Amino acid sequence: MTTTRISYAELPAIVQAAVEAHTGPALKVESASEGFNSEIAAHLISQSGDYYVKGLRTDHRRVWTQRREAEVNPYVRGIAPALIARVESAGWDVLIFEAVDGHHADYRPDSPDLPKVVDVLRRLGEVPCPPIELRQAEQRLERYADHRADLGYFAGDALLHTDWNNTNVLVTGERAHVVDWAWATKGAPWLDTAYWVIWLIGAGRHEPASSEQWAGHVPAWHDAPAEGINAFAVANANVWDEIGGQDPDPWTARMIAAARKWRDYRKS
Known part of the structure; x- marks a missing residue:
C-alpha cells in the first residue's frame, strides 16, 4: 500500500529550516518519482551539494522504518548512500541522504x-x-x-x-x-x-x-x-x-x- 505524497514545499517551514540547517538553503527541489512508502521524498540541491530527503509524520504507522534506516546506515556505507542527518521536528521524521547520481x-x-x-x-x-x-x-x-x-x-x-x-x-x-x-x-x-x-x-x-x-x-x-x-x-x-x-x-x-x-x- 502506497502512502500519500506531498511536496517539499508543503512541509512546515520549521521542518524545512531544520533540514536546510544540514544541507544549506535549497536552490532547487524536485519531488522524487520513486519511494512511495514516504510522505515526502525529494531531491534537494544546495550550494553544498545534492541530497535525497525522505520522511514520514511521526504518527504514521510505518514511522519506525525511519529509525531502522538511520540505524542501519553506518554499517552499509559504500553499499548505501551515506545518511547526513535525521531531523525530528514539528511532527515529522526526516532523513537526509547524500544523493547518488545513477x-x-x-x-x-x-x-x-x-x-x-x-x-x-x-x-x-x-x-x-x-x-x-x-x-x-x-x-x-x-x-x-x-x-x-x-x-x-x-x-x-x-x-x-x-x-x-x-x-x-x-x-x-x-x-x-x-x-x-x-x-x-x-x-x-x-x-x-x-x-x-x-x-x-x-x-x-x-x-x-x-x-x-x-x-x-x-x-x-x-x-x-x-x-x-x-x-x-x-x-x-x-x-x-x-x-x-x-x-x-x-x-x-x-x-x-x-x-x-x-x-x-x-x-x-
Missing part, C-alpha cells in the same frame, strides 16, 4: 547492470550483522511457510535488505548502490539472492532457470539448501498472493505471476 538497475537478461548487482550482493554478504534491533527472517515469513519446520531454513545471522525492486538499486559508474533499508532483516545469508531471483523473473524476460544462474554468481547462494530454496519460493508466492488481494494492480499482478512461476519451477 540510474535504476536494469534487470533484463542482457543488461550490463546484472554483474554490478551481483557485486553489491557479494559485498553486502561480507558486512557483519550490526548489533541493532532487526526483525528476523523466520518471523517475517512465519505466516507464509507451508510447514513450520521450514522456518529454520530462513534463520541466520546475516544482514539482509529483502526488497530488491530494481528501483532500490542505483547504478553509477561500475558500482551499484542499494537504497531504502526500511525492511532490513536478520536471516540466512542466501535470502537476499533468493529475493532477487523473484525480481529478475518479474522483470519480464528471465525464466526461473536463468534467474537462478545469475543467483549462482553470488557466493552465499552456494550454501543454500535446495529444500530451503523450495520452502522460500513457496512462502514468497504466498506473500505476493496476500499483497495482491482480490484485485491486484498490473504491477502487483506481474510480481504475483513471477513468484508463482518460481514456486512451480522449484516444485517440478
Whole structure:
C-alpha cells in the first residue's frame, strides 16, 4: 500500500529550516518519482551539494522504518548512500541522504547492470550483522511457510535488505548502490539472492532457470539448501498472493505471476 505524497514545499517551514540547517538553503527541489512508502521524498540541491530527503509524520504507522534506516546506515556505507542527518521536528521524521547520481538497475537478461548487482550482493554478504534491533527472517515469513519446520531454513545471522525492486538499486559508474533499508532483516545469508531471483523473473524476460544462474554468481547462494530454496519460493508466492488481494494492480499482478512461476519451477 502506497502512502500519500506531498511536496517539499508543503512541509512546515520549521521542518524545512531544520533540514536546510544540514544541507544549506535549497536552490532547487524536485519531488522524487520513486519511494512511495514516504510522505515526502525529494531531491534537494544546495550550494553544498545534492541530497535525497525522505520522511514520514511521526504518527504514521510505518514511522519506525525511519529509525531502522538511520540505524542501519553506518554499517552499509559504500553499499548505501551515506545518511547526513535525521531531523525530528514539528511532527515529522526526516532523513537526509547524500544523493547518488545513477540510474535504476536494469534487470533484463542482457543488461550490463546484472554483474554490478551481483557485486553489491557479494559485498553486502561480507558486512557483519550490526548489533541493532532487526526483525528476523523466520518471523517475517512465519505466516507464509507451508510447514513450520521450514522456518529454520530462513534463520541466520546475516544482514539482509529483502526488497530488491530494481528501483532500490542505483547504478553509477561500475558500482551499484542499494537504497531504502526500511525492511532490513536478520536471516540466512542466501535470502537476499533468493529475493532477487523473484525480481529478475518479474522483470519480464528471465525464466526461473536463468534467474537462478545469475543467483549462482553470488557466493552465499552456494550454501543454500535446495529444500530451503523450495520452502522460500513457496512462502514468497504466498506473500505476493496476500499483497495482491482480490484485485491486484498490473504491477502487483506481474510480481504475483513471477513468484508463482518460481514456486512451480522449484516444485517440478
